[in-house]
Amino acid sequence: MLLAEFPQVQAEQETFTFPENQAVGTLVTTISGSSARGGSLSYYIASGNLGNTFIVDQVTGQLSVGQALDFEAIQKYVVWIEARDTGFPPFSSYKKLEVTVVDVNDNAPEFEQDPFIAEIVENLSPRKLLTVAAVDRDSGLNGQLIYEIIEGNTENSFSINRATGEIRSVRPLDREKLSRYTLTIKASDKGTPLQSTTVKVIINVLDENDNAPRFSQIFSASVPENAPLGFTVTRVTTSDEDIGMNAISRYSIRDTSLPFIINPSTGDITVSRLLNREDTDRYRIRVSAHDSGWTVSTDVTVFVTDVNDNAPRFTKPSYYLECPELPGIGLKVTQVSATDPDEGSNGHVFYFIKSQSEFFRINATTGEIFNKQYLRYQNSSGSSNVNINRHSFIVTSSDRGNPPLLSETTVTINIVDSNDNAPLFLAPKYFTPVTKNVRAGTNLIKVTAVDDKDFGLNSEVEYFLSDESKTNKFRLDRNTGWISVSSSLMADLNKKFLFKVKAKDKGNPPLSSEVAVEIVVTEENYHTPEFSQSHMSVTIPESHSVGAVIRTVSARDRDAAMNGLIKYNISSGNEAGNFAINTTTGTLTLAKPLDFELCQNPEDYFPKVLENAPSGTTVIRLNASDADSGPNAVIAYAIQSSDSDLFVIDPNTGTITTQGFLDYETKQSYHLTIKAFNVPDEERCSFASVNIQLEGTNEYVPRFVSKSRSPSKPRSLYVLLTQHWPCNQLLQP
Template sequence: VEVAIYIVCYVAYLGPFHSLVKTQNAFPLYRVELDENTLTGTDLIQVLATDGDEGTNGQVRYSIVSGDTGNDVRPLDREKLSRYTLTIKASDKGTPLQSTTVKVIINVLDENDNAPRFSQIFSASVPENAPLGFTVTRVTTSDEDIGMNAVSRYSIRDTSLPFIINPSTGDITVSRLLNREDTDRYRIRVSAHDSGWTVSTDVTVFVTDVNDNAPRFTKPSYYLECPELPGIGLKVTQVSATDPDEGSNGHVFYFIKSQSEFFRINATTGEIFNKQYLRYQNSSGSSNVNINRHSFIVTSSDRGSPPLLSETTVTINIVDSNDNAPLFLASKYFTPVTKNVRAGTNLIKVTAVDDKDFGLNSEVEYFVSDESKTNKFSLDRSTGWISVSSSLMADLNKKFLFKVKAKDKGNPPLSSEVAVEIVVTEENYHTPEFSQSHMSVTIPESHSVGAVIRTVSARDRDAAMNGLIRYNISSGNEAGNFAINTTTGTLTLAKPLDFELCQKHELIVTATDGGWVSRTGFCSVTINVIDVNDNSPAFSPEDYFPNVLENAPSGTTVIRLNASDADSGPNAVIAYAIQSSDSDLFVIDPNTGTITTQGFLDYETKQSYHLTIKAFNVPDEERCSFASVNIQLEGTNEYVPRFVSKLYYFEVSEAASKGTIVGEVFASDRDLGTDGEVHYLIFGNSRKKGFQIDEKSGQIYVSGPLDREKEERISLKVLAKNFGSIRGADIDEVTVNITVLDANDPPVFTLGTYNIQISEGVPPGTHVTFVSAFDSDSVPSWSRFSYFIGSGNDNSAFSINPQTGQVTVTAELDRETRPVYNLSVLAIDSGTPSATGSASLLVTLEDINDNGPTLSTHQGEVMENNRAGTLVMTLQSSDPDLPPNQGPFTYYLLSTGPATSYFSLSTAGVLTTTREIDREQISDFYLSVITRDSGIPQMSSTGTVQIKVIDQNDNPSQPRTVEIYVHYYGNLFPGGILGNVNGVLRVFF
């Protein structure tokens, strides 16, 4: 049977569907490829079997015997089944029936018939201080198609939003600075589109708060006129600040920056209360004109981390409150007046003061409470003077009683009242006369307070008020020592007298009658004060601290004390005595108070003495006082320092460090105090031997390097002396012999630092250098040593021969990973303990060309339909090697694939087009590029550059039918707009 195959292909003209059939046949297997949107009924392939028989035996029938489930005709869907394997049977109608089979494999090619689908409903949070480029979230899609049909590109149409999206990855990033206080959430419409479909979803971005706003007071400053505050804890005012931040960042609390003496603040509400009573104070005449003004700074802070602060100034000016009524200076006012006084004469002045208030609150006016009782008198409202307003001739012996009110000008006004009595009398013709115009009295200074001294007496021949006498002391009593009964004239003592202050008092006593125009008589009184023994002797000072030399001869004056007595005469005679003492080596002259020695004073036996001296009156020994005398002996330098040993032997290792104590010498001095202090010093050439001595303790210690090989035995001369210059006879000398013991010295390298350069490409085992050290110790085990590498040998790149000091490479070296090795090379001897010498080995690696260049640019763009020669991009590369193993770089296109027919690449890396490009045919190119460096030998690498063809609107649109599937992930769709359907230009073949 022969089989012939022909292909019939129909061009679809409706919608976006088109079909493509390809065959690759090799008997007995046939392959067919077609698009999944091929229309039902389209002929794909015809198999033709021939039969050499005739008649019914040569009539051929065809059937699909396997691979077509259900044997029905339905649309193809690659996403459900991408390959069909059919077995086709050709059979004749003869008897017996003859048949043959052939296999046809149909591969269904993908068509972009599925829209991308967002993987979820997206939402994210971003802090408002997120920097530009901060990734907020990533949107992702899935697509049942494959290949380029499943590649989605993302976009955000609303360019006013402060976000952009990466079209390839779906990463949404911040493109402009955010401010939560302006907008706290964004709804971003994100579109995903493949080559034929576009879907959209809303991404909700919540802007989270950052503490970027300090609290702001509602006023830049607060000023308040506040009345006086008579209580504590009263609300004075309130400040307020707001913070637009959220949560703790916007939670505001208050405090006074510098603690106020007068005010406190509620941290939560900003209410300000007083902590003290605040009264208005008169500032006139004061250096502080702002005495009533209180200013302080209130700080508002949020509870962010860190917190932000702002400040405002609060000024509270205390103004006077009318809280005090005027007060009269007298509880009652009285005056007599003669009957023939003329109208207009001022009689008496009432005075009320309001000195606790100020301003209008303290200005006083006077009023008569009942003017019907004062028709004979008038009152000046401003001054308080009461004057006669009409004749009093008919009012002899008449009393006028009325009340005067004093009222201030405050709001509301306050007032008080006082009674005024006026009596009309006859003329006052006579002056009071004392029985004696002068009298003298003598009293002791111990006279009791309140006791009567003398009574004075005067008489007046007038009658009634004009003859009523009152006594006063008009002068001589400025200290207030005396008092007089104004009615009886009895003179008494008001304060204790002191003869020592004043021995005589001259008083003037007056007798004044009660007439309206009063008359006064005078009497002089002399009071003589006599002394009594009322003062004890007193030392000044009460403590004495004299010094006296030891060995002073008997009778040496130590000190003379002096006590005084404020009394006079016999009451002031003073005698002295030693009340108590801790020694009998001192005596005192009872008349002069001079203390002298009696006996031998030895500083080494006792250094100080204490005496209590009594000073007393001779007539009355109970009148006494005491002084403390502390006598300090001053020693003399009687003895010379002497070493307890005449020769000292010490040993010390030559390896001893500075400060090591070798030994101690000691000298004694029988003197006490500073005279007995011993000072040590090394003198002469001994000071150059590498040792010093502690001046006070006598400890000898190492002060410089020791070398047993140079000087094994050292002799020092040490002096012991008292403080001060050397006088010859006051010093002692001793010899100190020190033996220097051998010590294990470390090996010493010939160089402190070795600098070596080697190539980075040398193989392991390569010789680097030799290091060398020597050890001059005499002990064999101390002079033998081995070499080691200490620090800096990362990855064990080097090794050293312990005996020869040869350094070799033990690992691969890469300058690009580590260009320099700083090795610590050690030489350790065999001593116990061992001693170590060290040196630095600095190995610098020289570059070789062991790295190929790497493309730095991988993507470019070109507009479709541009003419040949259009510049696409200039390639850039990098190379970790050093010059000259880097650039300049040369570039070549691999001559594989159709892309090389569209582009040309110069050796300098300039990529240009060689022909016009149609994006509808090819939208992306992938070029393989070879990059070579300039090193020897030359290194190269191959990279891929993607060129995207940018679309132009060069195709008219055509009508088509598109099915759109919308997937909703909520529970119940409430209705509304899902999105927009837009037409896409496309060419069909």
């Protein structure tokens, strides 16, 4: 076979350069040739057609781009073209063509992943977080990349290396402010025109326990004082800007003395010991909340609300009062007081008397007790054991709870005699002459004041010389009222001594009255006044007018001058003051109107007793009767008035006995008015007149009267006037 027989092949150009974006179908070149054997040639791509990128027309030999060029895949092609003749066997020749592909920026960068995720703990100093990487299959500038953050970089918290894509934090991050950042990163090549792409970078900021728990509010609650153990009072809650374990709080109460406990997990505060509002009505509980790194505290105020669990309590278990007589109605007597430690209506106290009292009422609001009747002390010296002046009743105090609670106390009011009556002298003035040679120590005259409306110490009388009446000539016995001579009167003939005697009771404060006493020093008083009659009886009609003369009594005295002057007075029997006598003339007149229908005759008794009878000698026994029965018929006796203190009466039996020395030569007769009365109603009474005659004994031998005789007072004659007197009244002196 000769070489000349192989086809001759030639191409217009053997090397070519195309951009990778050269259009498909572009003619690369035309292969032509001839064959010495004759006939036409057929053209084929023998090799190097990677990816079947090129095609050749078998007839014309035109080589064109059959597939898109891709620099990133194949940068250069070496294609062998076969020219084949039609002989047999066919002979072929080959032509080498070189096609260089030039890069075009037709590839955008591509990131390795999307999205990128990174984590960083808050509060860390600036540091690398991650590197975002992208690839660009282009080459040269077309494949060189630059990176930038185009979105999501809040407060410029991050930076990125433009060449490497390394992302760093710029400053410490605060998860509580922003817990996630979503950055948009752009990667761009340097081609023309440039190609770029973006990717999301998610940066999660991890929590650090850099925030303390915060209580969600100021806590306060109310709990009834009878709340049972375990009762939930309130729940405390906290919030924490941290998350996870850093945000879980546990609760505690440091003060274990408080009657509360707290659930460490839920914050529920419950009652651990029984409460009593009256002891403590509010609590301040210091509650602490702890997370893994912080502890905070707050005060929880718990108000204990009232339950009506206390009855009112009186300030005293019982009340006792010595109350003076009350002459008016509606006067405050005393006051009770009760307190209730409960609150509101549960502690609002009001009062009432459990069983209505006849004598007292109570102010429901203040507890003040007032009298409903006049309260007078009544003499209870009879045989009854009942104290008629003592009043006891029960006062109840109640609150206004539902239901109300009650308590009681006993109030005892003992009516005591008020010292509201001053002693009254039996005579408006006292006068006596005294002989100049009377012995020192001799009793001259007795002043008598009675305080018979009061009782006890209020009725006990003492006598005093008024301050301006002090004298060294006379002495006053403070207990008996006897005025006696204390020094010689020889130099005081015809001299008048005028002074005042004060009668003062023993009440508190004491009351007193005064009377004038006149003593005239005379010569020897030898004779006693003598009445013209020793006994007179007068009967007058009840219509007798006041001031009318009843009778004139007459007496004479054989002494001269002062010793012969006679002064008249009613010494007894005129206790009611029905009669008056002219002290100078002896004229007896009617002082008050008389009423027969309202009167009963007083009984008159005329017992006799020997002088010098021993003390305790029975004079007479009086016996009064009462038509009533039982307690209403109990009778007691008392001396209503007397001209002497030498007699006493047994209040139960009515027996009158002597006390002291009886001397006929001093006094021959005595008059007593006796009162018989019911116990305890002393207003129901009757009176009797007892005229005691003293019988003398032969105890002296006859002797001449010496000038030393000095009678202690003028002689008197008792006059009994018979008439129907008003009930419960007798003649007063």
